[in-house]
Ligand SMILES: Nc1ncnc2c1ncn2[C@@H]1O[C@H](COP(=O)(O)OP(=O)(O)OP(=O)(O)O)[C@@H](O)[C@H]1O
């Protein structure tokens with residue numbers, strides 16, 4: 001066993017938890033021979049905010065992508081809201097429940113901001129057009145750009161595009177939000193805006209898993225930090241513990257790097 | 262006159278010796294030749310050789326001429342329905358071999374070389390003539406053509422005949438006659454009219470008929486005495502009983518005056534020869550001919566066929582090339598991928614004309630159902646061009662699909678869309694913008710490629726033009742009219758491209774802002 005490997009939480013039972021929002025047991029993911037995720041175990045409760053940290057290539061993106069099954073896991077189990085996620089899972093239902101925001105926004109360039117937000121609700125949830133548009137305008141209001149509804153993505157700044165991406169995900173009314181480095185491509189001012197939106201969402205009680213190096217969010221908003229290295233989870237601790245007294249050398253080294261950076 | 266009676270004599274001689282068999286064969290086989298099938302006599306013809314077979318009016322599918330009269334008389338005699346299939350000259354014998362028609366009647370000389378493969382029965386006397394521009398002095402023998410260029414129709418036997426002359430010329434230490442071959446008789450005549458070649462070789466009956474159009478423009482300079490160039494014959498697949506029946510039928514038509522009446526009708530007589538010895542000066546561009554061509558129903562129909570073939574075949578090509586492109590863009594290797602790659606290289610590699618000829622002439626040899634009437638030139642062209650174009654369209658689709666950012670599919674997946682929705686609403690609209698300009702380019706090129714289908718008798722714009730030119734020899738005027746049609750179509754699609762590109766303003770920040778304001 002890896003010397004640094006954190007022993008499973010004493011509170012964590014061997015069986016997956018039915019009451020947790022997300023329950024992961026012995027979950028592994030391979031890319032061919034390469035072990036991208038190695039026997040992970042943890043629970044995320046309803047309304048919890050989790051920040052995933054770790055060096056590049058440690059498997060952070062892969063981990064959060066297993067929750068909406070954009071990357072299917074190979075062994076072990078994932079339960080979301082008590083339901084098993086495997087090849088028999090209804091992907092449409094799963095993805096209605098788990099929303100995702102990407103580093104590069106990935107807005108649909110051929111659709112206006114409003115249509116970006118209403119496309120999936122209409123196609124996937126069969127929401128009537130009028131209703132979908134009302135909801136989209138409400139979420140655009142919430143992310144602070146109601147006046148951009150009729151523009152095309154190319155006409156917006158990076159920060160505005162990421163807000164649209166968040167609104168687009170919210171329009172599916174998910175119970176879990178996955179963020180993959182949502183601020184990595186933004187300048188400092190835009191970062192502040194996007195982080196404050198994420199704070200608001202967190203306050204509203206939506207379960208959040210976020211890969212980010214943004215201290216403002218991980219220190220003050222997150223309930224727990226998951227620290228990963230080479231496909232394994234080395235630490236799961238509250239941010240105050242993690243940032244002051246990390247348990248592993250690897251995490252200490254990572255934090256030193258982060259601060260210097 | 263003398264020659265005609267000679268033919269009649271030869272026919273009656275043949276019939277009298279064959280008659281006993283003929284009578285018994287008629288009793289046994291219900292008195293129709295075996296190539297009359299389901300009560301239909303199918304005749305292949307290349308309607309560019311007046312007065313034997315040509316298109317007189319505007320309906321290109323209804324040729325007229327002495328050959329058609331003969332075909333009608335034969336069909337009547339055999340109580341059969343007549344079906345005429347107009348096509349390119351080079352396609353006639355392959356089609357007969359492929360059983361697409363029972364008979365070829367197209368002003369074709371009776372030659373021993375052709376009789377090796379098919380049966381032939383003569384029905385009209387003729388003679389070979391050498392024709393030059395007006396004001397050219399007559400020559401005394403073929404040897405006088407040494408070193409000069411002459412034009413002949415390709416697929417005819419004139420080239421072989423002249424090569425035999427050339428052997429004699431070379432043996433005598435003289436320069437050979439230079440031969441140029443053209444696909445239609447009227448193009449052959451044109452070469453003389455514009456002065457590119459010194460003379461052309463043709464049959465006298467044709468010149469007699471064309472004397473009105475050619476009057477003053479050309480003149481006969483020599484009638485070499487070739488004994489083997491004296492009869493036009495009908496050709497059919499070898500069959501001893503059919504041969505007797507056709508022979509009997511032709512002899513009867515000669516006796517009851519049917520053939521003679523047809524000769525009168527099409528002015529196939531020696532008097533016509535006189536007119537071709539007088540000279541006159543050529544005229545300039547005939548504007549009224551040009552405008553009447555431009556506004557004629559025939560040209561309009563031809564353009565519609567051109568447009569329909571191009572649009573339909575490209576539509577089919579696009580539909581079949583999309584799944585092909587998606588498969589080829591997918592990860593990994595499979596047998597299907599290897600098959601598709603071969604498909605693309607084969608159909609991009611082979612000349613389009615060859616593919617057309619293959620589908621029209623070779624396919625029926627493997628699959629007899631392609632001989633049937635439903636497999637029209639239109640359908641054959643559609644199949645050939647759709648397959649050919651799909652091989653090019655695959656490449657356009659592939660690069661367009663891979664130009665769409667992979668994050669788009671990811672985002673659409675994450676929003677819960679299914680495969681169909683992802684392609685329909687996210688990937689295709691973006692790929693379309695990239696694929697559209699090269700696709701319209703390809704379409705314009707395809708629109709022009711349809712003109713190749715005239716070789717398999719599709720009556721598209723260029724085929725119509727050629728038929729009209731053969732009728733009048735006002736080639737500059739008709740070519741100009743065709744050009745106007747092609748350009749009008751191309752410009753329309755270029756205009757359409759500009760209009761459609763405006764809808765893609767989302768890809769350009771400045772244009773998007775301009776549209777919004
Ligand atoms: N589709 C794939 N095929 C093969 N290997 C992959 C694939 N996607 C990711 N990997 C590998 O899996 C490992 C984890 O990748 P992942 O993207 O999850 O890292 P990450 O922690 O998100 O890194 P970063 O901080 O740079 O985004 C890496 O070593 C990567 O090379």
Ligand SMILES: [Mg+2]
Pocket residue numbers: 060061062180
């Ligand atoms: Mg990542």
